[in-house]
Amino acid sequence: MTRYLNTPITIVWLILAALMALSWAIGDRYETADVDGVATITIALMVLAFLKVRMVMLHFMDAKVAPFALRLMVELWVAGVCLIVLFMYFRPPTVG
Amino acid sequence: MTDSVSEKQAATPTRIPGEAGVWLFVLGDMILFAVMFGIFLHYRWLEPELFVQSQATLNTSYGAINVLLLLTSSWFVASAVERLKKNEAREGHQLLMGAFACGTGFSVIKLLEYSEKIGAGITVDTNTFYLYYFFLTGIHFLHVVIGMFVLGYLISKARTFDVSRNDVAHYESGGIYWHMVDLLWIVLFPLIYLVQ
Numbered sequence: 532m533t534r535y536l537n538t539p540i541t542i543v544w545l546i547l548a549a550l551m552a553l554s555w556a557i558g559d560r561y562e563t564a565d566v567d568g569v570a571t572i573t574i575a576l577m578v579l580a581f582l583k584v585r586m587v588m589l590h591f592m593d594a595k596v597a598p599f600a601l602r603l604m605v606e607l608w609v610a611g612v613c614l615i616v617l618f619m620y621f622r623p624p625t626v627g
Numbered sequence: 628m629t630d631s632v633s634e635k636q637a638a639t640p641t642r643i644p645g646e647a648g649v650w651l652f653v654l655g656d657m658i659l660f661a662v663m664f665g666i667f668l669h670y671r672w673l674e675p676e677l678f679v680q681s682q683a684t685l686n687t688s689y690g691a692i693n694v695l696l697l698l699t700s701s702w703f704v705a706s707a708v709e710r711l712k713k714n715e716a717r718e719g720h721q722l723l724m725g726a727f728a729c730g731t732g733f734s735v736i737k738l739l740e741y742s743e744k745i746g747a748g749i750t751v752d753t754n755t756f757y758l759y760y761f762f763l764t765g766i767h768f769l770h771v772v773i774g775m776f777v778l779g780y781l782i783s784k785a786r787t788f789d790v791s792r793n794d795v796a797h798y799e800s801g802g803i804y805w806h807m808v809d810l811l812w813i814v815l816f817p818l819i820y821l822v823q
Contacts, residue, residue: 538706538709540705540706541706544701544702551695554821555687558687558820558821558822561823573822576817580813580814580818584810591806593645596641598641598643601643601650604654608654608657608661611661612664615661615664616664619669619671620668620822624675
């Protein structure tokens with residue numbers, strides 16, 4: 532059993548599960564947050580989500596050993612989609 | 628210092644995990660999902676209050692448990708690939724079965740969630756939020772079902788796996804697809820269930 536537990540994959544899984552619990556706890560803070568607090572929570576939730584995605588891609592999909600071009604595409608997807616999502620959350624509301 | 632770092636990097640061989648074709652498919656699919664995230668957020672931008680009110684009716688626990696189930700299934704698949712590389716077919720086979728069990732758990736919770744919504748009279752016609760809720764989670768669920776067929780196929784082959792005769796890249800490729808299913812849910816969970 533220890534051969535399964537004492538592996539880099541298991542450590543990554545533990546970190547991912549802990550980050551997941553953190554996201555869930557942060558999500559609960561919306562109820563008591565003011566306007567600035569809401570924005571901070573939204574940014575924290577999405578950054579945490581894409582951090583988890585990057586960990587899955589690098590360590591589970593093994594993109595950490597991929598050639599430069601593939602690694603670049605992975606990193607660009609994570610950073611690009613995270614930025615687009617955050618931009619769309621904070622676009623000024625429609626007028627009228 | 629710089630020399631030792633560059634020597635270390637040069638000494639680390641790079642390789643395409645799995646097969647190149649699966650990366651083409653996975654990255655293409657991920658771009659399509661990114662477009663769907665954008666469409667969801669565009670309609671949210673048009674009707675923010677409706678989206679927040681409708682989102683409040685979702686059961687966050689179902690979404691969160693499903694994140695943990697898919698994360699755990701990813702652990703099973705990645706561990707199975709490690710075992711198969713060491714020619715430990717029996718362990719690899721058992722670990723893949725663990726991943727399949729997690730996928731089944733995800734499916735049961737998803738169907739329970741859908742049945743509760745439909746039982747409460749909520750469908751794709753209810754409003755824009757639910758249209759995209761059913762659309763995004765439904766397309767993702769379709770990926771889970773396809774992934775379970777892939778896992779089922781790999782399970783059927785893993786028992787007799789022999790590293791000298793069989794190519795572990797097939798298992799890596801199946802794993803890469805399954806991990807994509809996992810990471811898409813990692814984004815969909817805050818996007819649909821959490822962010823207000």
